[in-house]
Amino acid sequence: MKKMKFLHSLKFRLFLILVVVGILPNIILRAGILKTYESRAVSNRSIDILSQAKMIGNQIITYNYIQDTSSEVINTQLELLSNIYDGRVLIINSGFQVVKDTYGLDTGKTIISEEVVKSFRGEEISKYDAEYRYIEMTIPLKDSNTKEVQGIMLVSVSTDSILSNYDYLKNNALVIEIANAIVILAAALFCANHLLKPFGRMTHSLEEIQTGYGEEQLMISDYAETEAISDAFNQMLGRMRVIDESRQEFVSNVSHELKTPLTSMKVLADSLLDQEDVPAELYKEFMGDIAEEIERENKIINDLLSLVKMDKSAGNLNISVVNVNELLETIMKRLRPIAEKQNIELVLESFRPVSAEIDEVKISLALTNLVENAIKYNKPEGWVHVSLNADHKYFFIRVEDSGIGIPEEALEHIYERFYRVDKSHSREIGGTGLGLAITRNAVLMHRGAIKAHSKEGEGTIFTVRIPLTYIA
Numbered sequence: 001m002k003k004m005k006f007l008h009s010l011k012f013r014l015f016l017i018l019v020v021v022g023i024l025p026n027i028i029l030r031a032g033i034l035k036t037y038e039s040r041a042v043s044n045r046s047i048d049i050l051s052q053a054k055m056i057g058n059q060i061i062t063y064n065y066i067q068d069t070s071s072e073v074i075n076t077q078l079e080l081l082s083n084i085y086d087g088r089v090l091i092i093n094s095g096f097q098v099v100k101d102t103y104g105l106d107t108g109k110t111i112i113s114e115e116v117v118k119s120f121r122g123e124e125i126s127k128y129d130a131e132y133r134y135i136e137m138t139i140p141l142k143d144s145n146t147k148e149v150q151g152i153m154l155v156s157v158s159t160d161s162i163l164s165n166y167d168y169l170k171n172n173a174l175v176i177e178i179a180n181a182i183v184i185l186a187a188a189l190f191c192a193n194h195l196l197k198p199f200g201r202m203t204h205s206l207e208e209i210q211t212g213y214g215e216e217q218l219m220i221s222d223y224a225e226t227e228a229i230s231d232a233f234n235q236m237l238g239r240m241r242v243i244d245e246s247r248q249e250f251v252s253n254v255s256h257e258l259k260t261p262l263t264s265m266k267v268l269a270d271s272l273l274d275q276e277d278v279p280a281e282l283y284k285e286f287m288g289d290i291a292e293e294i295e296r297e298n299k300i301i302n303d304l305l306s307l308v309k310m311d312k313s314a315g316n317l318n319i320s321v322v323n324v325n326e327l328l329e330t331i332m333k334r335l336r337p338i339a340e341k342q343n344i345e346l347v348l349e350s351f352r353p354v355s356a357e358i359d360e361v362k363i364s365l366a367l368t369n370l371v372e373n374a375i376k377y378n379k380p381e382g383w384v385h386v387s388l389n390a391d392h393k394y395f396f397i398r399v400e401d402s403g404i405g406i407p408e409e410a411l412e413h414i415y416e417r418f419y420r421v422d423k424s425h426s427r428e429i430g431g432t433g434l435g436l437a438i439t440r441n442a443v444l445m446h447r448g449a450i451k452a453h454s455k456e457g458e459g460t461i462f463t464v465r466i467p468l469t470y471i472a
């Protein structure tokens with residue numbers, strides 16, 4: 001497993017590339033140089049021998065050596081030639097008969113080979129046999145006047161000396177190459193390790209950040225790439241910290257809100273228990289207060305549950321075609337008694353019939369809270385105007401009131417859970433600050449939008465826009 005991982009690592013790939021780039025050219029170069037060396041050496045040797053042989057060939061003609069091989073001068077020269085080049089020289093006459101063999105083996109024998117025949121026609125042939133390591137040259141001996149071929153000089157020399165040089169060179173090159181390869185391997189290993197060090201440090205840093213939850217940031221600025229990764233990671237870390245903070249805040253808010261009614265109940269119950277001979281009226285009054293607190297606790301829990309449900313089942317809407325005019329009328333009817341208690345005028349204005357694909361329960365919850373807020377945060381003898389309109393894509397609901405308004409700096413917070421502008425006033429009215437969070441969630445789940453405009457002391461307008469057809 002670990003081995004497989006190593007083969008897939010960037011370090012290994014980099015190492016491989018460096019090795020290939022470093023060693024391959026060497027191998028090619030060595031092979032190329034050796035090959036050229038061999039052919040150059042052979043061709044140089046051939047040229048040397050040819051010029052020597054031709055010189056002797058001229059003398060052979062001059063001394064009429066083919067007819068009479070007793071010339072000491074020529075014999076010595078032929079011996080010299082074959083000794084220097086470690087070879088053998090044969091002189092053949094026009095009858096294909098060997099008149100001189102420096103080895104003394106074939107004198108008097110007849111040789112008819114393809115080369116010899118060709119040479120009698122005037123051709124000069126030079127042949128290298130790499131396998132048996134010799135050069136063979138067939139040189140016609142021509143009369144300088146008549147240009148007539150009088151005989152053949154057949155020279156064959158061993159190339160052992162060339163090849164031993166070649167082998168020596170080859171072995172040397174191999175040693176150099178191996179030494180080179182070792183150096184390159186070491187250098188590649190070092191480079192791969194060194195170049196990828198920042199990534200190792202990055203992993204280490206990330207592990208440290210993971211264990212602690214402090215203010216650490218990732219900063220590996222060795223390369224532009226690692227810097228970009230660090231930046232992106234820090235941004236993500238920042239977002240996660242914000243989420244974590246808001247989660248902690250939410251939990252502490254929830255516990256606080258849930259504890260408040262319980263504390264009230266405890267105080268009420270204790271004061272009844274501490275007194276003796278409590279009059280029945282006081283019992284009744286206190287029990288009524290306790291019932292109210294229970295009601296409040298119940299509302300908070302219900303609101304929290306609807307919020308959690310919306311968070312969890314985003315997209316899990318129960319969509320059906322709903323008559324929005326009727327829905328609004330029902331909501332207004334339900335809230336009218338509360339409005340009448342405070343002498344607040346409640347008006348619904350529908351500009352056209354609207355049917356939309358929505359989750360009826362959730363949208364009803366959202367709109368109820370908007371109208372309820374408009375009543376709750378109003379002035380005595382005030383008014384609430386609700387209007388419904390639509391175009392070909394959306395329907396619009398506007399809830400306007402003549403109430404206390406929302407201060408400008410509070411407007412951006414009203415959708416936060418448990419946020420209330422005036423805590424004491426809201427408590428009195430019985431708000432927990434969850435209503436608008438629920439409203440906004442419900443609207444967003446329908447891919448709609450919600451906006452608030454307000455002037456302190458004058459009133460507030462909430463506008464909601466929701467698509468007529470549901471977009472999954």
Ligand SMILES: Nc1ncnc2c1ncn2[C@@H]1O[C@H](COP(=O)(O)OP(=O)(O)OP(=O)(O)O)[C@@H](O)[C@H]1O
Pocket residue numbers: 303369373374377401403404405406414419420421422426430431432433434435436437460
């Ligand atoms: N129409 C409005 N006029 C003035 N202030 C408003 C209005 N609507 C909301 N607010 C302010 O925004 C705060 C948040 O409203 P939200 O509906 O979320 O909570 P709530 O009404 O206090 O409690 P809940 O709706 O959970 O019973 C309110 O406490 C109030 O201060």
Ligand SMILES: [Mg+2]
Pocket residue numbers: 369372373431434435436
């Ligand atoms: Mg509310």
